[in-house]
Amino acid sequence: MTEPVLSTHALTKRFGALVANEAVSLDLRPGEVHALIGPNGAGKSTLVGQICGAIKPDEGRVQFLGRDVTEQSTRTRARSGLGRTFQISALAMEDSVLQNVVLGAMGAAGTVWHFLRPAMKDLTIRQKAEQALERVGLSDLASLRTGEISHGQRRRLEVAVALTLSPKAFVMDEPMAGLGAEGTRELTALLDELRQEAPILLVEHDMDVVFSLADRITVLNYGRVIATGSTAEIRSDPEVRRAYLGEES
Amino acid sequence: MSRESIVNAALFALLIAVPLGALATDEPFIITLATRAVILALAAVGLNIALGIGGLVSLGHAAYFGIGGYAMGILAFHAQSYTPLFEGPFVIEGTKLMPIIWLVAICGGALAAFVIGLLSLRTTGVYFIMITLAFGQMFYFFTISWPAYGGEDGLSIYVRNSFPGLNTLVPIQFYAVCFVLLCAVLWFNARLARAPFGLALNAARQVPHRVEAIGLDPVRLKLVALVISGAVTGLAGALFADLNRFVSPTMFSWQMSGELMVFIILGGTGRLFGPVAGAMLFVLLEYLLGGISDYWLAFLGALLLLVVLYGRGGLVGIFAGKARNHD
Ligand SMILES: Nc1ncnc2c1ncn2[C@@H]1O[C@H](COP(=O)(O)OP(=O)(O)O)[C@@H](O)[C@H]1O
Ligand SMILES: [Mg+2]
Numbered sequence: 325m326t327e328p329v330l331s332t333h334a335l336t337k338r339f340g341a342l343v344a345n346e347a348v349s350l351d352l353r354p355g356e357v358h359a360l361i362g363p364n365g366a367g368k369s370t371l372v373g374q375i376c377g378a379i380k381p382d383e384g385r386v387q388f389l390g391r392d393v394t395e396q397s398t399r400t401r402a403r404s405g406l407g408r409t410f411q412i413s414a415l416a417m418e419d420s421v422l423q424n425v426v427l428g429a430m431g432a433a434g435t436v437w438h439f440l441r442p443a444m445k446d447l448t449i450r451q452k453a454e455q456a457l458e459r460v461g462l463s464d465l466a467s468l469r470t471g472e473i474s475h476g477q478r479r480r481l482e483v484a485v486a487l488t489l490s491p492k493a494f495v496m497d498e499p500m501a502g503l504g505a506e507g508t509r510e511l512t513a514l515l516d517e518l519r520q521e522a523p524i525l526l527v528e529h530d531m532d533v534v535f536s537l538a539d540r541i542t543v544l545n546y547g548r549v550i551a552t553g554s555t556a557e558i559r560s561d562p563e564v565r566r567a568y569l570g571e572e573s
Numbered sequence: 574m575s576r577e578s579i580v581n582a583a584l585f586a587l588l589i590a591v592p593l594g595a596l597a598t599d600e601p602f603i604i605t606l607a608t609r610a611v612i613l614a615l616a617a618v619g620l621n622i623a624l625g626i627g628g629l630v631s632l633g634h635a636a637y638f639g640i641g642g643y644a645m646g647i648l649a650f651h652a653q654s655y656t657p658l659f660e661g662p663f664v665i666e667g668t669k670l671m672p673i674i675w676l677v678a679i680c681g682g683a684l685a686a687f688v689i690g691l692l693s694l695r696t697t698g699v700y701f702i703m704i705t706l707a708f709g710q711m712f713y714f715f716t717i718s719w720p721a722y723g724g725e726d727g728l729s730i731y732v733r734n735s736f737p738g739l740n741t742l743v744p745i746q747f748y749a750v751c752f753v754l755l756c757a758v759l760w761f762n763a764r765l766a767r768a769p770f771g772l773a774l775n776a777a778r779q780v781p782h783r784v785e786a787i788g789l790d791p792v793r794l795k796l797v798a799l800v801i802s803g804a805v806t807g808l809a810g811a812l813f814a815d816l817n818r819f820v821s822p823t824m825f826s827w828q829m830s831g832e833l834m835v836f837i838i839l840g841g842t843g844r845l846f847g848p849v850a851g852a853m854l855f856v857l858l859e860y861l862l863g864g865i866s867d868y869w870l871a872f873l874g875a876l877l878l879l880v881v882l883y884g885r886g887g888l889v890g891i892f893a894g895k896a897r898n899h900d
Contacts, residue, residue, distance in 0.1 A: 414783035431787030
């Protein structure tokens with residue numbers, strides 16, 4: 325078995341009396357899409373937060389690229405190549421589409437401490453930013469204000485910003501949230517390509533998307549992993565069918 | 574040319590035409606008034622770097638303004654009384670030289686902003702406003718109770734400080750000095766806003782968690798912004814004290830911080846020339862209405878209310894339309 329890129333080991337997080345994650349262990353292997361599913365409030369975003377460093381776990385560890393990163397800040401993890409997208413778009417709405425990806429490329433390159441030269445004229449950065457836009461098909465909108473583009477376009481921009489980090493792993497929290505059928509189809513095709521670049525831990529509601537993209541699936545319910553395995557295994561797991569897929573039998 | 578740059582050019586032209594006109598018609602008082610506007614504008618430009626780009630609502634910028642003022646006051650006081658500022662293994666003398674005074678004011682403002690920033694940037698929103706306000710008040714009460722430099726009465730400096738090659742006692746020459754400094758800082762501000770730092774700071778205001786997710790520290794960005802901001806406002810403080818040839822604890826008062834905020838809101842938050850427009854209008858109204866009625870600040874309050882309610886971009890916004898921070 326190949327060494328996982330990213331893994332969690334018995335992560336536990338409590339909010340007061342509520343156990344949002346209870347001893348959650350999972351891993352992400354090279355080249356795969358690992359889907360994390362579960363009903364609303366199951367603790368998926370909490371897990372993502374702990375993986376990326378925004379939430380400090382009560383117990384357990386996070387490993388990334390063979391190192392224990394549990395004590396590392398969000399920034400350090402991002403700089404070592406953890407590319408995150410947010411469930412609610414986290415973009416600079418007043419800035420242009422291009423500026424948002426330039427910002428990502430600047431952060432990744434660590435060239436932010438310049439006070440006089442124009443950011444948009446750094447050709448290396450700009451090229452990287454434009455490539456990311458190209459990948460997600462937003463090149464034509466580069467000069468628009470981010471607040472003016474559609475929700476679906478913003479979801480793709482969110483992915484483009486993560487791309488500028490040249491990530492070693494993607495962690496995407498419901499990237500399709502609020503997308504129509506057409507938008508979902510386009511983004512699904514994009515993620516299918518992206519897995520060649522870096523494996524994707526994908527939190528997703530849409531079961532069609534999950535079954536078409538995922539190599540493996542982990543099911544979370546009330547903060548606990550109730551099932552994990554290949555897509556076929558999960559599809560036929562009786563407990564999952566009962567608890568999550570809402571089937572009678 | 575965008576509409577905003579036309580508005581900026583018009584304000585710039587006014588800042589040249591008014592003092593020159595006053596010079597031609599021999600109205601030194603108008604030149605002094607213009608100098609006051611330029612210096613207050615400079616102080617507010619400093620605040621606008623923190624507030625406009627970084628979203629830091631600091632209600633304690635009088636601290637940096639006052640530090641600049643006292644840097645001038647203390648240095649000039651020791652020079653005019655021929656007493657050393659510090660005696661020990663080595664001696665520090667006072668000085669009447671503007672460039673040295675400015676340097677001290679800039680460093681003092683920056684240092685204070687660094688310390689205040691370290692302590693206050695752990696908080697956000699109302700707490701940040703309150704903490705910065707509290708720091709400003711600390712300086713205010715400290716200078717009031719510190720007898721060495723005049724306490725509550727302040728310090729008078731008999732002769733304006735000097736600048737090599739100029740006679741700063743001539744109003745138009747002192748105006749020129751202040752105007753050139755304002756232009757230099759506005760140039761810096763314009764570059765800063767477009768530089769990588771400005772882009773990142775602007776994003777740290779809008780989506781701090783995103784900035785972190787791309788490997789940057791939003792708090793560090795804001796701290797640096799505050800330091801630059803404090804340095805600029807400190808410089809303005811030294812000029813303000815030089816204009817009045819007087820420095821007192823009122824430079825540290827919360828009303829002073831409030832006025833700087835008012836200039837920005839009046840002129841346009843985050844707009845390059847917003848604080849300039851705001852300070853110019855303030856000084857004009859103070860001159861026109863201050864003579865008629867003691868309650869002119871009530872008029873100002875009403876005006877501010879109108880601008881906030883109906884002219885969301887401030888004066889610059891009314892004439893130039895919505896802000897575009899990209900090209
Ligand atoms: N900061 C927080 N404080 C208290 N409770 C929280 C916090 N964040 C999440 N929760 C709770 O933890 C549970 C899991 O939330 P979340 O991880 O967002 O679920 P999901 O992403 O699977 O919908 C929910 O019951 C939610 O209300
Ligand atoms: Mg969620």
